[in-house]
Amino acid sequence: MSPTVLREGPFRLFFFSREEPRMHVHVSHPDGEAKFGLTPEVALADSVGLSARQLAEAQDVVERHTGEIRDAWLRHFGA
Template sequence: MAPTVVRDGPYQLFFFSREEPRMHIHVAHPHGEAEFWLQPGLELAKHTGLSGRELADAERVVARHLEEIVDAWHKHFGG
């Protein structure tokens, strides 16, 4: 299960239900994907296929929706 939390332009933000417990978000884009750690601060964990500009845009999207993402994480995983 991979609930979508946000769609913003070409970016889809989601997380997998059975993955590691550290808070993070996956970002899908037509050209590739990225994963960002959310705690202790917003940080790129890994990416594939995205240009530097697309990565920067993806990070801005995550930052813009950070509160919504964290709330969705807690609702989905508890805590």
């Protein structure tokens, strides 16, 4: 299961239900994908297929929606 948290432009932000326990979000784009850790701050954990510009745009989306993403994480996985 991979619930979508939000969509913005070409980006889809989502969680994998059975992955690592660390709070993070996956970002899908038609050209590739990235994974960002959310604590203690937003940080790129891994990526494939995305250019430096696309990664910067993806990180901007994650940073602007961090509160919403964290709230969705807690609702989905529990506190």
